[in-house]
Amino acid sequence: MFSAALLPLLPALAAAPPSPSTTAGTAMSNCTTTCGNISIPYPFGVEPGCYHPGFDVTCAADEGPPRLLLHNISEVFDINLPNGTVDIYVDRFVQSSINSSSFPPDVRAYTGVANWDVVGVGIDGGPFVVSATRNKLVLIACDVQVFLMTVDMDVISTCAAFCPPVSKSHEYMVGSPDCSGIGCCQAPIPAGLDVYELQLRRFNGSWGSDFAQVYIVDSELLSSYRMDEMQEEALPAVLEWVISDSPCQSNSTSPECRSSNSFCQNSNTSFNGGHRCYCSKGYDGNPYVLDGCTDINECKSPEIYPCFGDCINTMGGYICQCPPGFEGDASVPKGCKDIDECVLPEAHGCYGNCTNLPGTFLCQCPQGTFGDQTIKGGCVAIRDSLSGTKIALIVSGSLILLLIALAAPFITRKILKQKAKRTREKFFKQNHGLLLQQLISQNTDIGERMIITLREIEKATDNFDKTREVGGGGHGVVYKGILNLHVVAIKKSKIVVQKEIDDFINEVAILSQVNHRNVVKLLGCCLETEVPLLVYEFISNGTLYQHLHVDGPMSLSLDARLRIVLEVARALSYLHSATSMPIYHRDIKSSNILLDDSLTAKVSDFGASRYIPIDQTGVTTAVQGTIGYLDPMYYYTGRLTDKSDVFSFGVLVMEMLTRKKPFMYRSHVGDGLVSYFSSLFEEGKLVNILDPQVMEDDNGGVQEVAALAVMCTKLKGEDRPTMREVELKLENLCVKALAPSSITSPCNRDQISFQGITMETSRQYTMEEEVMLSATYPR
Structure with missing residues (x-):
């Protein structure tokens, strides 16, 4: 019998000791967030200070596309925060030649095992364990039984693979499609342990080959692999992890659950206990960072949160109700039925002729009458001539409407001007205009004309006419304009994101201090737009x-x-x-x-x-x-x-x-x-x-x-x-x-x-x- 310690059947994932920069418990703003097409959410991270202790990963780009490595060994192809899992690729970790002749006669009569190599060391002490619900232990061999045991040698899982005589050699071994025992068998991996013992046994009198392999495989993907493919490539496996090995507090909170809309829940991943963090109901995101759990707008995903009426998003939930004039259950199709307001017209304030419409009703005085049909007795008979008072009211009302119509354009223009002024002032403050004014007052090297108004820029470029575009760089579109009888180049950002704004402010701060004949001269800037505009000397060639x-x-x-x-x-x-x-x-x-x-x-x-x-x-x-x-x-x-x-x-x-x-x-x-x-x-x-x-x-x-x-x-x-x-x-x-x-x-x-x-x-x-x-x- 052969015994090979699996610690715990995967490459090294031992928790790294936390450095001072990793004890803050949160990710920094300049941390790497992706590696290739793999997202890297906190608590995982690449740089020091960007990951929780034990969750460090590496983005390797030495050959081919970038690869995300867990502790520099196992390749990661998915990180799932809500499930607390990491999907990795694992090579076969046992392959050997079995030669019964290398054993004493009394042992040779019972079994034959020799020259076995175990590839990989353990994750003992780290936050990761092999997932029992997702993984299977797979054996590819002929007439061999595999035993998965505790360190005390208690058998906790086993399976055996047999082959017909014609398939005893490795080259011609044919396994059952579902890996149920012919050339291949599978066994569950009990949860809770991060150290296992592995033993293999050949059956007495076997014709079997001297080749055997053992894998850890994601059971959900096992059926998609043929046995001959499994013998040659790394296969996907699933690790589970906890953010801390201590249980949750009594009020379901934890220091690791940093978002205000998150909670703590104990995990049954291992015998060591521990817990993970989750976003509260109605929230989604990363519970391990400040403000990481954000409200889900259920109204934007009706296929997930069905609503067949008026949907109103709320913090942590949503309200689904029938539109005005309808009643019923808005959460099911055709659940809202039109209310017939004319059945009880008085209840809806109609004392004239009531006509029901979809979602509403029409109430009007009967023919030959006029007045207010919403009050009892409000409709009165029409007389042949109008009284002087009614004529005066009609004329005065018409004059008022005429005055409103004439004044409306002026009032609208005034409102728009005030709104535009407030918008310019808002952008001026947002783009650090007050700071630039302070620099101008304190530093004589910065000219007084450094700050230019938006009106001057629009006049210089004919309101950013397309014919004035002369090119574009990595940070925006460049216009040619005439400002104070000088030809200038004006750079305007294409994309409204904060990083672009920061780059513009950075360029102003740098170029305002630079005076060299071989450095382009910055003449000024406009901070009254959402993205600042820079004005340079125009270089014509x-x-x-x-x-x-x-x-x-x-x-x-x-x-x-x-x-x-x-x-x-x-x-x-x-x-x-x-x-x-x-x-x-x-x-x-x-x-x-x-x-x-x-x-x-x-x-x-x-x-x-x-x-x-x-x-x-x-x-x-x-x-x-x-x-x-x-x-x-x-x-x-x-x-x-x-x-x-x-x-x-x-x-x-x-x-x-x-x-x-x-x-x-x-x-x-x-x-x-x-x-x-x-x-x-x-x-x-x-x-x-x-x-x-x-x-x-x-x-x-x-x-x-x-x-x-x-x-x-x-x-x-x-x-x-x-x-x-x-x-x-x-x-x-x-x-x-x-x-x-x-x-x-x-x-x-x-x-x-x-x-x-x-x-x-x-x-x-x-x-x-x-x-x-x-x-x-x-x-």
Whole structure:
């Protein structure tokens, strides 16, 4: 007999000790909520502080689509909070060769088992146990019996699989479709234990093969698998869990049930007890987070909450009643019947002729009479002529109606103006307008015209006319307009969500502090709309992407490309090291580099940028950027540093030298632009990928620029240079390439004379800093 301890038949799911950040009992706002198409609700979480102790999961994206792993081992394909279950894939955990010849004679006569391996360790002590109501223990073998026992060796479940003589070999073994004993058998898994003992026994005199496998399988899906498929792939199994191993308090509350509309209920999942949290009746959502249980609007789901009358939603429930004029049971079809008000007209206040209508009735004075038919004796006979009093009443009433009709448009216009004014004031406060006014009063660097009214913006854009649209970025639509006799670009958000508003406010705060010739100039903003509007200087010559990726063999000249690269480097060096607080752009790419009429580069689109305190080397943020340009270390760790912009800049340089689009380029071996460019550079075969125009214009400096691009895209951030070092390197390359008589050098703008050599400076350093930095230039 063979004995293999199952602890408890699944891969390792031992509860991890809680760190200080996981003891808060609630998820943070920047937690990962999905992995592929799998939702990750609290108490489960990926990052520290985002999960309850023992409920940590991992989103692995190493090969193929992202996979959600429970404790880095078992793949999760569904998490069900109301049922307290986790669906995972489990590989077969026992497979072996059974050779009776390896046992003593007295044992060999009774059974034969040898060389068994058990894959997997236990979940002992964690919040998870094997679900007894959903799982089955499945054995695939011939003439073998499996025993499921407690650690005290008490048998609690068993089944046996037999095979006819013709099917004794594993290759030809045929099992019964319902796994009822021929080549395959199944047994229930009793609840309450997280440690089991497994034993297998071969029957005496068996012809059976030496192959056997044991699985844990979701019984609801067992019938959908053929036995030969079960032998080769991981199968779904179900775990049950409790949020705490302590029972509920007497009033059905628990500290873990954090939502105000939730309750606690003890669980019979294991002998250790414990409880789970549920949303109260009429509520749905996540009971483990604050305000996680929200009211169900039953009136929007009549197929679930039937109502064939007037449905009124209430907190935690709903009211279903017949419409006015009907009576009966509104919860069943045709349950509401029309009330015949004319049966008792006096009860409904009708003393004239009553006519019943569906849901109502018509009451009018009899023919030849007039008056008030709702009061007794109110209908009187019509006389041949009207009295002077009645004529006066008719005329005065007509005049009043005429005056109301004439005044209505003016009154309506006044009301609409007041409503629009209140709406603008509301949005102004919502969009932090008071804070911006305070900044303007305290900071002389922010112009007094920074705040622009909505009326001025509408006038500048002809009320946002479609013909004024000149493009769009990742954060909105851009309009061309004329404001104060200046041509400006006005950016308006496409999507009204709070994150877009926060990005706009972030861009205002950043650009209002930035003053550099290679950074797009922010002229002002309008905060009187639901989403703020930003007003920039208008850059007339499009984006670098449009100039670089044109049809045909000719694009920007090499000198123009190198100058643009240098200007972008100066802008990033300024943002990283010359502002009062470093600014990381996070989305450097060719479509975010604007060019003016003289092809001067302007870095734009700061919606994803972040201020970083000087005393911090990196900050963990939600990853933002563009695939192809995105720093891989930032993508995998979420830790933002200045080297993230350096990586994106290096990709931009490669794009300039090759005219390949980083977000879609693939080499003949499947490599992306960065890896293929770096490998060709190391092999000395860079000519295979360079733009032919670059090779034709090259005067010897392309190799050094390519080497700088490779350094900027090193995998580890510490191996990359800073943007200041990149700027100085490009300055030196410009100086080397500059002939004494040349006036068309890529670095001949904003030039200063230095020892008879003309070179460019970004003008963002003090005179003392420039003197110190000049020591690094070649003499």
